[in-house]
Amino acid sequence: MKKPLLEFTNKGIYCAAADVYLDPWKPVDKALISHGHADHSRWGHKKYITHRINVPIVKHRLGAIEIDGREWGESFRINGVEFSFHPAGHIVGSSQIRVAHKGEVWVFSGDYKTENDGIATPYEAVQCHTFITECTFGLPAFKWKPxxxxxxxxxxxxxxxxxxxxxxxxxxxxxxxxxxxxxxxxxxxxxxxxxxxxxxxxxxxxxxxxxxxxxxxxxxxxxxxxxxxxxxxxxxxxxxxxxxxxxxxxxxxxxxxxxxxxxxxxxxxxxxxVLSDHCDWSGLLESIQATGAEKVICTHGYSDIFARYLREEGYDARTEDTQYEGELAELNPKEGKEEDS
Missing domain, CATH: 3.40.50.10890 (Rossmann fold)
Structure with a gap:
């Protein structure tokens, strides 16, 4: 059976071909970071790679770390695997991470929203075969006002x-x-x-x-x-x-x-x-459709319900467990303390 380009491990989302992790939750040698929130950019990695705008944010939170910044859409290779960062629209400096190898393209959404808030670089859909999406607000009940x-x-x-x-x-x-x-x-x-x-x-x-x-x-x-x-x-x-x-x-x-x-x-x-830095139900569905992806992996949030709906719509959809929180810290103030550092 062919090994997937990205796999979910006990340390985070792992690309074995490049020996690199995406937003890992345990210390690793090399980490690609989508944005500066504490559940996605954790302390302890030997080297961090992120979007240029996110560099001062992560350094403010984590202190003296080895970190490189890249531009939007700038292609760089690690062990022959091509990576690039693309706007996620979640917060300032937030990115989706595109991973391409041997004709196969995956995109990790990180956290994202489609409404242009005037401060974060607006979200851009990225074409891919497999899309790893958050599902923080993956219920029809969530519908944002302008x-x-x-x-x-x-x-x-x-x-x-x-x-x-x-x-x-x-x-x-x-x-x-x-x-x-x-x-x-x-x-x-x-x-x-x-x-x-x-x-x-x-x-x-x-x-x-x-x-x-x-x-x-x-x-x-x-x-x-x-x-x-x-x-x-x-x-x-x-x-x-x-x-x-x-x-x-x-x-x-x-x-x-x-x-x-x-x-x-x-x-x-x-x-x-009601004001969120994540997609509502319609935003999630429209974003997935815009990627052209056939396979969708649903992570943190209402992932089971959302994946089941996607399967009913004809997608090859499944769920994976992560340690990302989305906006859960806003429900419990104690969980938000790390964000306040």
Whole structure:
């Protein structure tokens, strides 16, 4: 039986022909990295290869590492296997990884979304024979509104709270979601304050993409000056002593999980805005169709349900287990701490 070009091992997605791993979750000699989130770019590899834009992000998170950056679509070979990075649209610097060898082409999606958010390089479909796709929101119930509609809701919420003299605390991943929100928040309403974890990551992204000014909340910051303004904070700040100093406030979360009211109740969030850095159901299906792939491997998320639907549509689809989380950390603040480093 022919050995697959990419296989799933206990360390990660492995290309034996090149002796290289894609987004491995255990230390390896050589790792190709799709993007900077902690579940995809982990510490401990001897060498990292990623897109050029992602280099400063990964270095900020992981420290002194050996890392090379490549351009979009730049072809490079390892032991005769051809690799290239292509825009995934997930967050700044996020990539799909194309692998080609002896006429066979595979694409690993990493995390991705098809809506152009104005900050990440927009997603591009890549033709392949086999597509490894995430399924974070692989249920028909997930259908995203256009980004500008959601941002209008968020800005209106902030303005209403300001008129009531209440601080608006908006929870978002420190890498990706926070900068996406920041790029579209209405600074005419007031000042945007940040938790230290978000401010540190935003300072890295500012060198890659223009963003409006923010003020980091420090121990000496006048809490009265914050009232009525907006605070961007990571999910792990919810319920912490840090946030209790912002009273009176209302909390909100911007996440695909806010589709379900139960998720908001479990998190004790006052307001939920449905805004995700992943594809919704339609986005997943349209992306897969655009690749021209006949074989589809479904990973993290609603992979079993999604793969079953694909098989009913005529695809050769199956599932594989990984250690990627998607937006699961937004459901459980404790799981988001690594993102806040």
């Amino acid at each position: 980004q500008n509609e959601v941002m209008r809701e968020i800005n209106n919420w902030w303005a209403e709270n300001q008129r009531a003299g209440i601080t608006s605390v908006l929870f978002a991943y420190s890498l990706g979601k926070a900068q996406r929100l920041l790029s579209m928040l209405d600074t005419g309403i007031g000042t945007i304050y940040t938790h230290g974890a978000i401010e540190k990551m935003t300072s890295v992204i500012r060198d890659l993409h223009p963003l409006p000014p923010t003020v980091q909340i420090l121990p000496e910051t006048d809490r009265k000056a914050i009232r009525g303004n907006l605070v961007l904070a990571p999910p792990s700040a919810h319920g912490s002593p840090w946030i209790r100093k912002l009273v009176p406030f209302q909390t909100a979360s911007a996440s695909g999980w806010m589709t379900f009211r139960g998720a908001r109740r479990r998190r004790a969030i006052d307001k939920g805005f």
